[in-house]
Amino acid sequence: ELSDIPSYYQKQKMAKNKGKRQHASQGWSHEEHSARVTKRLASMAKKCEREGKDLDEKLEKGYKRSALAHDSRDKIDNKKLFLNLSHLQREIEKLRENLTHWDEVEELAKVQKQRQEEQASNKPPLTRAEKAARKRQKMHPSNWKLRGAARPAWEVYDFDTRYVCPHSQSDQEAKERAKRIQNIFYLHKGHFGGALMEEDVVLQSTCRTFLSLLMQYGTLCVEAKRFKSARNAFIECMELEGDDTNTIITTARSRLMRMYLEQNRPDSARRLFERIPQDRSAWVRYGAALVEFVSWNLLNETSSTEQTSVTMLHQAMEANIFCAYYLAFHETFSTFMEYTEDIEDAEAGTVEEAIEYCSSEQVNLWLQTEGALDWLRIVLLRADTSYENLNWKKMLDNAERKAEEVTAANEILDEEDSEEEPTPCGPTDIDEESINSSCEQSSTADHDEEKFDLKMYLNMFRMAMEMINDSGALHLC
Numbered sequence: 001e002l003s004d005i006p007s008y009y010q011k012q013k014m015a016k017n018k019g020k021r022q023h024a025s026q027g028w029s030h031e032e033h034s035a036r037v038t039k040r041l042a043s044m045a046k047k048c049e050r051e052g053k054d055l056d057e058k059l060e061k062g063y064k065r066s067a068l069a070h071d072s073r074d075k076i077d078n079k080k081l082f083l084n085l086s087h088l089q090r091e092i093e094k095l096r097e098n099l100t101h102w103d104e105v106e107e108l109a110k111v112q113k114q115r116q117e118e119q120a121s122n123k124p125p126l127t128r129a130e131k132a133a134r135k136r137q138k139m140h141p142s143n144w145k146l147r148g149a150a151r152p153a154w155e156v157y158d159f160d161t162r163y164v165c166p167h168s169q170s171d172q173e174a175k176e177r178a179k180r181i182q183n184i185f186y187l188h189k190g191h192f193g194g195a196l197m198e199e200d201v202v203l204q205s206t207c208r209t210f211l212s213l214l215m216q217y218g219t220l221c222v223e224a225k226r227f228k229s230a231r232n233a234f235i236e237c238m239e240l241e242g243d244d245t246n247t248i249i250t251t252a253r254s255r256l257m258r259m260y261l262e263q264n265r266p267d268s269a270r271r272l273f274e275r276i277p278q279d280r281s282a283w284v285r286y287g288a289a290l291v292e293f294v295s296w297n298l299l300n301e302t303s304s305t306e307q308t309s310v311t312m313l314h315q316a317m318e319a320n321i322f323c324a325y326y327l328a329f330h331e332t333f334s335t336f337m338e339y340t341e342d343i344e345d346a347e348a349g350t351v352e353e354a355i356e357y358c359s360s361e362q363v364n365l366w367l368q369t370e371g372a373l374d375w376l377r378i379v380l381l382r383a384d385t386s387y388e389n390l391n392w393k394k395m396l397d398n399a400e401r402k403a404e405e406v407t408a409a410n411e412i413l414d415e416e417d418s419e420e421e422p423t424p425c426g427p428t429d430i431d432e433e434s435i436n437s438s439c440e441q442s443s444t445a446d447h448d449e450e451k452f453d454l455k456m457y458l459n460m461f462r463m464a465m466e467m468i469n470d471s472g473a474l475h476l477c
Contacts, residue, residue, distance in 0.1 A: 081224050088217045095210045099184040103177055107202050190242035193249055208249065211237055215250050222259055230259060238276075245278060251345055254283035261365055266291050281348045282323045282357045285316035290365060293372055313379050318389045322354035322461065325392055327366055328377040329468050330358065336464040337457075351399055351461050352454070381474065396462060403454045 048055045126134070146154040184207065188197060193207035218233030237252035253276055260269040273279070273288040289312040295304035317324045326333050340359035346352035357363070366372050383390050468474060 078224075081220060085217065085220050085224060085226075088213055088220065092210070092213050092217060095206065095213065099206065099210060102182045102184045102203070103180050104182075104200070104203070105180060106177075107206070111202055185240070189240060191244070191247040192240035192242075194241070194244075194247035211240065211250050215252065215255070218252070218255060222255070227259065227263060231256065234259075243276060243278065245280070251281075251283075253279055254281050257284050257287045258360070258362060261287050261290070262361055266294065280319045282316070282320040282353050283362070285312075285319045286323060286327075286357065287362070289313040289316045289376075290369065290372060293375060294369060297371060297375070298369075309375075310379055313376065314383070317380065317383060320349050320354055320357075321390055321392055321395055322351050323357055324376065324380050325465065325468075326354050326358040327363070327373060328380050329464070329473065330363065330367070330373070332468055333358065333461075333464045336460050336467075338460065339456075343457075351396070351458055355457060355461075392465060396458065396465070400455070400458050403458060406454075 044058065045055050048058060144154075184203065185192075188207070191197070193204055193211055197204040197207065214233050214237050218230045218237075221227070221230035221233065234252040234256040237250050238256075241248050241250065241252070253272070257269060257272055260266075260272065269287060269291050273284050273291075276284065279285070289309065292304055292309040292312045295301045296306060296309045313324075337355060337359070340355050343352050343356040343359075346356050366376075389395070
C-alpha cells in the first residue's frame with residue numbers, strides 16, 4: 001500500500017497539468033469567462049458591503065470586464081500621459097540641438113526639399129505619352145556611358161576630369177558649415193520667436209514651435225504632478241521671451257502663477273509677480289491681489305498693509321474690470337454663463353479672459369479665502385468709474401464693437417478665399433520667398449477652424465450685469 005502512494009500522487013499531478021495544458025491551448029470559453037466575471041463581481045460586492053462603500057462608484061473607477069486587462073482606467077491614463085511626456089521631451093531635445101547649432105542654408109534646403117516632396121505627392125502621375133517623351137530626351141555627352149572597347153578609356157577620362165576626393169570635400173564643407181553655425185538661444189534671448197525675427201520666417205517658425213513644445217511639456221508635467229519640471233519649463237519660456245510685453249507670445253507666466261497658487265506657494269507667487277510688474281494678465285494681477293490680501297488680513301504680516309492690498313486690487317481691476325465684477329457677483333454670473341470650458345488662452349483684458357479665469361480652479365481660492373470676495377466687492381463699488389478702464393459699460397461697448405469689426409473682417413477674408421483659384425506651381429518655381437509665404441500660411445491659417453462665438457459670451461455677460469444693476473447691488477448701502 002505504501003508503494004502505491006507515490007504513483008497515486010503522480011497520477012493526480014499529471015492529470016492537473018494535463019488540464020492546464022489543454023486549457024492554455026484552447027483558451028477560455030465564453031461561459032468560463034462569464035462565470036469568472038460573475039464570481040469577481042460577487043466578491044467585490046461583498047467587500048464593498050463590508051467596508052460600507054458603493055459598488056457602482058467602484059466600478060466607475062475602472063473595472064474592466066476583460067480576461068487579460070489588469071490596469072484600471074487611471075493607470076491607463078497615467079501611462080498615456082507619461083508616453084506623451086517622453087515623446088515631447090525627445091522633440092524638445094531634438095529642436096534644442098538644432099537651434100544650438102543653427103545652419104540657415106541647411107534649414108532652407110530642408111524646407112525646400114519638403115515642399116518639393118509635397119508637390120510631387122500632389123502631382124498627378126505621368127501618362128504613357130509623357131513617359132515615352134521623357135525616355136526620348138537626349139542626354140548630354142558628358143553623361144554618356146560608353147561600352148565595349150571604349151569603356152576603359154572613358155573610365156580613365158572620367159576619373160581624371162571629374163573625380164573629387166570625398167575626404168577633402170567633406171572637410172571643406174565642415175569648415176564652411178562651422179562659419180555659418182549660430183547659437184539661436186544666445187543671439188535671440190529676450191525676443192525669442194518675436195517680431196524681431198520676422199525677416200527669417202523659417203527661424204521664427206522653428207523658435208515658436210520650440211516654445212509651444214515647452215508649454216505643452218510644462219502643462220503635462222503639472223497634470224502628472226511633476227511640478228519641478230513644469231516650473232523649469234515655464235521659467236525657460238519666460239527667460240527666452242524676455243520681459244517686453246511686445247515679445248511675449250506664450251502664457252508661461254500665467255501658468256506658473258496658477259501652479260504656485262494651486263500648490264499653496266505664496267512666497268514663490270510673490271517673487272513672480274514682483275519680477276513681472278508690467279504683466280497685465282488676470283491670472284497674475286488677481287493672484288497678486290489675493291496673495292497680498294491673505295498676507296495682510298489673515299496672516300498679519302508686517303510687509304503687507306491694507307493700502308498695498310487695495311493698490312494691488314486696483315491694478316488688477318485696471319487690467320481686467322470684467323473679472324472683478326464676475327468675482328464680486330459670482331453666484332449671479334454662474335447662472336448666466338454657459339460653455340465656459342470652450343475658452344482657452346484668452347487675450348488679456350477681455351471678457352473671455354474673465355470668463356476663463358472665473359471658471360478655473362482659481363475661483364475656488366477666492367471662495368475658500370475668508371472675507372476675500374466681500375473685500376473685493378467693497379473696493380470695486382468704491383472705485384472711481386470715471387476712468388474708462390473701470391467703467392464696465394464703456395469697456396463692454398468697446399468689446400462688442402471690436403467683435404463686430406473682427407466678424408466683418410473674417411467675412412471679407414472668407415469671400416476672398418472663395419473667389420481665389422489655386423495656381424499650379426512647378427518644382428522649379430521654389431525659392432526663398434515661396435518658402436517664407438508657405439511658412440506664414442501654415443502658422444496663421446486658422447480660417448477653416450470652427451468660429452468662436454464671442455457675441456454669445458458678450459450678451460450673456462451684459463444680461464448678468466443688467467440684472468445685477470436692476471437689483472441695486474451696484475450701490476453701497
